[in-house]
Structure formats: C-alpha cells, structure tokens
Amino acid sequence: MGNRLTAPAWAVREYGKWRKRRRAWLAAFICTVAAVLICAPLLMIPGGSLMDNAEMKRMLSPILGEGKGFAVWHLIPLYPTISHFYRLLIESPAFYRLFWNTVGMTAAILLGQLAVGLPSAWAFAAFRFRGRNFLFGLYVVLMLLPFQVMLLPQYIVLQKLGLYNHPAAVILPAVFSTFPVFIMYRGFTRIDTEILEAARLDGAGEWQIYFYIGLPLGKMGIQAAMVLSFLEYWNLVEQPMAFLEEQAKWPLSLYLPQITIGQAGFAFAVAVMVLIPALFVFALGQDALEEGIAYIGVKT
Amino acid sequence: MFLLPGFSGVMIFYLLPFFEVARRSFYQSGNGVFTGTDNYRAVFENGAFLLAVRNTLLYMAAGVPLLMGISLFLSLLLRNLVLRRKLVSAMLLPMAVPAAVMVLTLQILIDRQGVINGVLTHVSEKITALPDFSAIDYLNTEWALVVVVCSFLWKNTGYMVILWLAGLAALPKEVEEAAQVDGANRWQSWRYIIRPGLSGSFFTIGMLSVLQIFKSYREVWMVAGSYPQAHIYFLQHLLQNWYLKLEFDRMAALTVILSLVLLVVCLSLQKRTD
Numbered sequence: 001m002g003n004r005l006t007a008p009a010w011a012v013r014e015y016g017k018w019r020k021r022r023r024a025w026l027a028a029f030i031c032t033v034a035a036v037l038i039c040a041p042l043l044m045i046p047g048g049s050l051m052d053n054a055e056m057k058r059m060l061s062p063i064l065g066e067g068k069g070f071a072v073w074h075l076i077p078l079y080p081t082i083s084h085f086y087r088l089l090i091e092s093p094a095f096y097r098l099f100w101n102t103v104g105m106t107a108a109i110l111l112g113q114l115a116v117g118l119p120s121a122w123a124f125a126a127f128r129f130r131g132r133n134f135l136f137g138l139y140v141v142l143m144l145l146p147f148q149v150m151l152l153p154q155y156i157v158l159q160k161l162g163l164y165n166h167p168a169a170v171i172l173p174a175v176f177s178t179f180p181v182f183i184m185y186r187g188f189t190r191i192d193t194e195i196l197e198a199a200r201l202d203g204a205g206e207w208q209i210y211f212y213i214g215l216p217l218g219k220m221g222i223q224a225a226m227v228l229s230f231l232e233y234w235n236l237v238e239q240p241m242a243f244l245e246e247q248a249k250w251p252l253s254l255y256l257p258q259i260t261i262g263q264a265g266f267a268f269a270v271a272v273m274v275l276i277p278a279l280f281v282f283a284l285g286q287d288a289l290e291e292g293i294a295y296i297g298v299k300t
Numbered sequence: 301m302f303l304l305p306g307f308s309g310v311m312i313f314y315l316l317p318f319f320e321v322a323r324r325s326f327y328q329s330g331n332g333v334f335t336g337t338d339n340y341r342a343v344f345e346n347g348a349f350l351l352a353v354r355n356t357l358l359y360m361a362a363g364v365p366l367l368m369g370i371s372l373f374l375s376l377l378l379r380n381l382v383l384r385r386k387l388v389s390a391m392l393l394p395m396a397v398p399a400a401v402m403v404l405t406l407q408i409l410i411d412r413q414g415v416i417n418g419v420l421t422h423v424s425e426k427i428t429a430l431p432d433f434s435a436i437d438y439l440n441t442e443w444a445l446v447v448v449v450c451s452f453l454w455k456n457t458g459y460m461v462i463l464w465l466a467g468l469a470a471l472p473k474e475v476e477e478a479a480q481v482d483g484a485n486r487w488q489s490w491r492y493i494i495r496p497g498l499s500g501s502f503f504t505i506g507m508l509s510v511l512q513i514f515k516s517y518r519e520v521w522m523v524a525g526s527y528p529q530a531h532i533y534f535l536q537h538l539l540q541n542w543y544l545k546l547e548f549d550r551m552a553a554l555t556v557i558l559s560l561v562l563l564v565v566c567l568s569l570q571k572r573t574d
Contacts, residue, residue, distance in 0.1 A: 024380070024381065027377035027378070027380075027381060028381055028383060030374075030377055031374060031377050031378050031381065031383075031387050032383075032387065034374055034387075034391065034457075035387045035390035035391050036390075038390065038391050038393065038394060038454060038457065038458070039390055039393055041402070041405045041406070041409070041454075042393070042397065042405075044405045044408070045401065045404075045405065060408065062411075062413035062414075063407070063408065063411045063413055063414060070413050070414065070415065070417055070418025070421065071408060071411065071413055071414050071415050071418060072415065072418060073408065073415050115305075116305050116306045116309060117306055119302035119303070119305065119306065120302065120303050120305075120306030120307065122302050123301065123302035123303035123306075124303070126302075127302075135303075135307070137567075137570055138315075139310070140566065140570060141562075141563060141566045141567070141570075142310065142314055144511050144562070144565075144566050144569075145559065145562055145566075146511070146514040146515050146517065146536065146562075147515075147517075148514075148517065148535070148536045148539040148540065148558075149539075149555055149558055149559045149562065150314065150317075150318070151539060151540070151543055151551075151555075152321050152539075152543065152548060152551050152552060152555050153314070153317035153318045153320065153321045153555070154313060154314075154317060155543070156317050156320055156321065157312065157313060157316070157317040157320075172309070172313060173313045173314075175309065176306065176309030176310050176312075176313050176314065178310060178314075181306065206302075210302070231395055231396055234398065235398040235399055235400075235518075237399060237400075237518045237521070237522065238517070238518060238521075238540075242540075242543065253398050253399070253400050254400075256398075256400035256401070256404070257400050257403065257522055261407055261408075264404075264408070267404055268404065271400070271401040271404055274398050274400065274401055275396075275397065275398065275401055278396045278397070278398060279396055281396070282392075282393070282395070282396035286389055286392075289392065289395070290388065290389075290392070290462055293459055293462045293463065294462055294463065294465075294466040296463065296508065297463040297466055297467065297501065297504050297505065297508065
C-alpha cells in the first residue's frame, strides 16, 4: 500500500452503506419474484370458481378441442356468478358425503397419531433402553420410504385383517406412521434432561413427568407434527385409491380429478372448498410448520 | 411402557408385512413353489422396469441439483432480509395446496393450446428477432419430464429453503463478521466459510431431495394418469400398475429391490445426522 489517494472516510462509509443497501434491495427483489412466481398459479382459482360457463367456454375452447389459437385466462371474471357454488353446496349431496369422508379420515388419523405416536415419541426422548438406537433408526427409515414400497405389504395385511375397502384401511396404517413420532421426538429433545432428573428425584412418577413436563414443553413439536400430518392426509390420493374400492368412501381429493375440464368452473369451486381448510391450517400453524421442517434436517 | 402400543402397530402394519413380502418374493404366488431368484430375474428382464429406472434416474439427475441449487441460492439471499418470514411462508404455500388443485391449473396452463403456449407465441410474433415458436405439446412429448421437474421444484423449493436456512443459522456469525472486517469479499466468505460450514447440510438436503423425488408420484399421476408419456413413466407407475394387474410376484421382488436401494440412502443419511 503506497501513498494512494484515498477518499475521505465519510465518503467511503457512505459508499459502503449504499452498496449494502443496494445489495439488500436486489436480494429482496429476486426473492419476491420467486415467491410471486410460486404463488401465481393459485391466483387462477378464486376467479375460476366465480366464472360463468359461457365465459369459461370461450376462454378455454382451444383446450376443449373446439377451436384454433390458444386459451386465455381472466383473473377476474367478467360476469361473476356463484352458480358453481350453488350447484356444489346445494345441489350435490355427493359433495357433502365426500367432504365429511375427508374430514372424518383426517380427524381419525390425527387423533390416532396423538394417542399412539405421542407416547412413542416420549419413550424415545425420555428413556435410554436397550435397542433404542436401532429402533429409532428403523422408525426414521420407515418414515422416509415412499408409499409405493409399502403398497403390497399393506395390501397383504389389510386383506388378512379383512379391512380392505373399509375406511380403516387408510386410517390404521397412517395412525402408525412413524413420521409424526419423529417430529414430536425432536420437539421433546429440546427439553433439558436436568428438568426430568430433578422431577424424578422429587419423586414424580413417569406418567406425571409425561403429563406435566413433557406435554407442555414439547408443545411445539406436537403442533408441528399435527400441521404436517393434516396437510398430508387432507390430500390423500394413493392410499384410498389402492385400498378403497367404493367411490362412496373416497375422500374429496380423489373426486376433483374426475370432473372433466369441460366443467372447469365447477371444478374450481370444488378446488376452493378443498383449499380453504388447508390454507386455514397453514396460516394458523405456520410457525409450527417451519419449525417442524427444520427438525427434519437439524443434527441432534 | 410408552412405546408398546405404537410399536405393535408399526410391527403389524409395516414390519411384519414387509418381511412377508420379502419372503414371498422368492416364491410363486398361488401354488407356493419356491422359485429362488426367478421373480427378480423377471423384474430385471422387464422392459417397463428398465424404462422406469432410466426415467427415474433422469428425473433425479435433473431435479435434485436444480432443487438444491435454487433453494440454496434463495436462502443465501433471504437470510438477512427483513421480509424473510413473509417470503418463506409464500414459498412454502405449495405444501398446503392439494395435488388435485394444482393439477387443475396446470392443465389450463400447459396444454398444447394452453395459456403458456399462447403467451410464448404472442411474444415470438411481436419480437421478430426470435425464431418462430411452434406450440409444444408438453405432456405428450419428451417435454413431459420438464413439466414434472418444474412441478417438483414448485412444490419443494420452500421446504428446502427452510432446511438451508436452519443450516445457515447454525453457523457461528462471528467468524463471518470477523472475515468481513478483515476484508473478505462475498465470494471468499462463501468459498471459505459458508460452504465448508454447510457440508453437513449439503448431504442431508441432497438425500432428502432424492427421497422427495420418490414421494412426488402423486402429482405426476394426477397430471398424466397411470400410463403417461414414455418419458415420465416412473418406478411408482410400475408398482401401481402391477398392483392393479395383481402381478404380485414381480411386485414383491421390485418392492424388495427398491427398499434396499432406499435403505442405503436412508442409512447414509442417518450416519451423517446422528
């Protein structure tokens, strides 16, 4: 460094600040564009559900195979109508059956996971027993396997138990899924083990520790597991398709693809009804959801 | 004990039936004759199997690096932003969108005469420097794989961004600040501080991306059905179709093969995370 001409200190500082700000703005801009791109397809849904059939047909006629040129899309319908919702909510009793099928299935699965998975998670977090590491490893492998690998094994067992084509065929395997156990376990490991030991020294029974220390302090993990499970099981496709023969027992997520593109407005109305509960849970459980995903990657 | 009810369920619905399938993979169903490795040979000689393996590998080769690259880039940009939380939730939104809903919008966008081709044609007509754009039939040509990869990216980017951000948050901030004070530029601090610090995350997120590839069947099936264009015929289609055709012998063998492969992925993942 020789006798280089240097700018006054305040100018250097200002320049540095300006560069930093510019960088932050650029980063914010790029990320906003990415976020908007990701969310953009969803903007089609509300408009679509309120669009009358004539407008829909005009826009989509190239896709329907009746015209040249290309389909267009109006984000805001020219002649909004609630006729699709009327048809869906008033004139389609089948919709309610499928809707309640979905609600019932999801609720049964979540409650089952709480009843069964929560104690399992606690067992892994609070006790050191023989074979614990091996068992836990097994749980992790099971949670990472895709459904298709378990398709034949589960079919065999459901057939043996006589549950094939019964809603329990979807519910029971999901209840014993090891994924929520893992998430709740990660939530429990955040608890300081000294607290547990102190409680044991003070003569608290294991059930007392579980109810009065484990559950309140592991709340975040429990919430995370429930949100992740809800989003997964609200959207079930493969399991009911494989194990439920009667369409009357299907959930809503299998009903939507059956509506042809010719009835796009109606399909969008169904989509809104499927989407609302999921978005509701997403909005409520956002912190838990992000926490839960982070649990999957973080080292323990 | 706390674990017993849960574990017995896992035994009944996961472990025991799996071992039963592993046993059956060496027998002929129906008459129960021991056939040794015949079922496995039948799988490896099956044309659809080879096609599905090739496609799945191709899908992985395109999807995993793209997903990891994009999500890492975004999380590096995001980590110091004020708006971070809002943007991350926006990117996570696809997790809440049921596959059926996504497919509905996709059909309108990517049809040969769909909205995307409409826009592209319009643009290429306006700007004479561009070559003439002839509408692509995305789902019925090799472009189908591109569509699948894009929907995979759409669905999983937010998820992976969160994992990267968690990895970045675990890095000690002081080291980077000290380096900046000493005059390290952004490339240097990435090259010598951030990247080595994230090496564990690279591995974990890579493996999780591979597993997400296998879990992304739902969307593919909904867009293209059980017999899609030949480039997006994956191993899951094969298993599903053999199931529907009651070809349980070969299916048992394939189940064992696939789970062994995934077991290796999972175990290597575990070694690193524990």
